Amino acid sequence: MPTDKNIDLTISDGHASAPPKAAKKILDVAYDLFYRRGIRAIGVDEIVKRAGVTKPSLYRSFPSKDELAASYLRQYDLEYWERFDEAVAAHPGDPRAQIKAFLTRIGKRTQVADYRGCGMTNAAVEYPDHSHPARVVSEANKQELRRRLRGMAVAMGAQDPDTLGDGLLLLIEGAYISGQLFGLGGPAQAVARNADLLIEASLKK
Amino acid sequence: MPTDKNIDLTISDGHASAPPKAAKKILDVAYDLFYRRGIRAIGVDEIVKRAGVTKPSLYRSFPSKDELAASYLRQYDLEYWERFDEAVAAHPGDPRAQIKAFLTRIGKRTQVADYRGCGMTNAAVEYPDHSHPARVVSEANKQELRRRLRGMAVAMGAQDPDTLGDGLLLLIEGAYISGQLFGLGGPAQAVARNADLLIEASLKK
DNA sequence: ATGTATACGTACCGATCGGTAACATTGTCA
DNA sequence: TGACAATGTTACCGATCGGTACGTATACAT
Numbered sequence: 001m002p003t004d005k006n007i008d009l010t011i012s013d014g015h016a017s018a019p020p021k022a023a024k025k026i027l028d029v030a031y032d033l034f035y036r037r038g039i040r041a042i043g044v045d046e047i048v049k050r051a052g053v054t055k056p057s058l059y060r061s062f063p064s065k066d067e068l069a070a071s072y073l074r075q076y077d078l079e080y081w082e083r084f085d086e087a088v089a090a091h092p093g094d095p096r097a098q099i100k101a102f103l104t105r106i107g108k109r110t111q112v113a114d115y116r117g118c119g120m121t122n123a124a125v126e127y128p129d130h131s132h133p134a135r136v137v138s139e140a141n142k143q144e145l146r147r148r149l150r151g152m153a154v155a156m157g158a159q160d161p162d163t164l165g166d167g168l169l170l171l172i173e174g175a176y177i178s179g180q181l182f183g184l185g186g187p188a189q190a191v192a193r194n195a196d197l198l199i200e201a202s203l204k205k
Numbered sequence: 206m207p208t209d210k211n212i213d214l215t216i217s218d219g220h221a222s223a224p225p226k227a228a229k230k231i232l233d234v235a236y237d238l239f240y241r242r243g244i245r246a247i248g249v250d251e252i253v254k255r256a257g258v259t260k261p262s263l264y265r266s267f268p269s270k271d272e273l274a275a276s277y278l279r280q281y282d283l284e285y286w287e288r289f290d291e292a293v294a295a296h297p298g299d300p301r302a303q304i305k306a307f308l309t310r311i312g313k314r315t316q317v318a319d320y321r322g323c324g325m326t327n328a329a330v331e332y333p334d335h336s337h338p339a340r341v342v343s344e345a346n347k348q349e350l351r352r353r354l355r356g357m358a359v360a361m362g363a364q365d366p367d368t369l370g371d372g373l374l375l376l377i378e379g380a381y382i383s384g385q386l387f388g389l390g391g392p393a394q395a396v397a398r399n400a401d402l403l404i405e406a407s408l409k410k
Numbered sequence: 411a412t413g414t415a416t417a418c419g420t421a422c423c424g425a426t427c428g429g430t431a432a433c434a435t436t437g438t439c440a
Numbered sequence: 441t442g443a444c445a446a447t448g449t450t451a452c453c454g455a456t457c458g459g460t461a462c463g464t465a466t467a468c469a470t
Contacts, residue, residue, distance in 0.1 A: 021417095022417075022418080036333070037333060038245075038330070038331060038332075038333060040243075040245040040246070040331070041245065041331075041333075043456070043457060043458080044457085044458060044459085045456075045457080045458090053418080053419095054418065054419055054420085055419095055458090055459075055460085056417095056418070056419075056420095056459090056460075056461095057417075057418060057419085058459095059458090059459065059460075060416095060417075060418085064458080064459085065457095065458060065459090114333070116333060117330070121330075121382055121386070122330050124382075124385065124386050125243070125322070125326075125327050125330040125331065125382070125385070126243060126245070126246075126330070126331065127243075128241070128242060128243060128246075128319070128321060128385070138386070139386060139387075142383070142386050142387065143387075146387070146392060162395075163395045163398055163399065164399075165392075166391075166392030166394075166395040166399070167376070167392075167395060167398075167399030167402070167403075169379065169383060169392045170375070170376045170379030170380055170383060170392055170393070170395070170396055170399060171372070171375045171376060171379060172379065173378065173379035173382040173383050173386075174374065174375030174376060174377065174378035174379035174382075175375055176382075177326055177329075177330070177378045177379075177381075177382055178347070178374060178375060178378050180329065180330070180333070181326070181329050181343070181344060181347050181378075182344075182347065182348075182351070186371075187351060187370075187371030187372075187374045187375055188375070189371075190367075190368050190371040190372060190375070191375055193368055193372075194368065194369075194371070194372030194375060194403060197372070197403060197406045197407060198372075198399060198402060198403050198406065200406055201402045201403065201405055201406035202402060226446090227446080227447065227448095248426070248427065248428080249427085249428060249429080250426080250427085250428090258447080258448080259447080259448055259449070259450095260428090260429075260430090261429095261430075261431090261447080261448080261449090262446085262447060262448075263429095264428095264429065264430075265446080265447080269428080269429080270427095270428060270429090
């Protein structure tokens, strides 16, 4: 294989600062593989092969496969809140519209073949042990989601904000899971509609 | 086919007339291990060791580990619909109360330490490949759940029964997942309350 | 040019994975 | 007693698992 090491060293990087490039390629490939096929299903050999690097390179940047999985989820966490904040920013001061926008987006994303749900949720299912590095990241992400949803339920003026926030979380998690269980035409496409019904029923009258 | 169906009808009492069947012990142990710690996380060696049998015994009763996992889920399916039908039978002719009973039970089950959610859901997360034997069982179970919930939504007199049925399914799946993510005090304890709110908001007026 | 630090590659480790071959032992029933 | 089916015993297979010892190449500052 003529994988010349000089051709793709710089991926149109802005400046000449040189954080390790192998680490980025590894994390990118691991992200894709872990998300699509599951963490336990992917071996480190496949990661380094697809990344065009070698195993020692992986273990110089990451202490273990478990820690690589945690890094994958930390990256996932960043992008997750980016999407969340986009929905929030699109409707300033209107939490109900923010939720609707976020859920509509989720509902759309679930309606593609081979949708794989939420990487955080999936990782928690794969690693029941609460002390696993990947699970720690996953649980923190979900705690934060709960916190935000309950806060938005307060801002919406719900009679029982905690119950509404938790109800929205249940609908969201249900969408992630049933999206990958049912594929196209599944229940996840109804998540925004149901959330809006639930919100309507939960407001102070 | 060397292995017959081997459906147990062991009398299995204190007398020496019924040798405990290896297949049953294997399936019982696999059930417990697969459910609590995940299918991919458990090796066949651990199963046979805990079952007090040997590996050839496992492979005389089950063609492969994947098929053993499918058998585990078929057993899970049986017990799942037993619990479902119990809630239904407790409130004849009252689908709303049936749902409430079923969801109250789920909400309670989630409020224990180390709750592990739904074995069907977990298996689907562990095996994204739709052709995997375990996933086939899992998807069939969820299709049936969707069918029943939509039917009950019709019987409740919902304005849009399919939407309500799917909304209930999302809440249920959300409870399974968030139950194992949050543990005690998590959002899953609010599943019955939210389902009732959603039902109330979905009925014809 | 040379030292030094960093990035990378070759080759390998022991353990475990799912699965099997060949044979010995047991209990049951005819 | 003989036949049969189920299970146990031991040893083994190739593949893959996560992880590492150790030598080599490149970059840069002196």
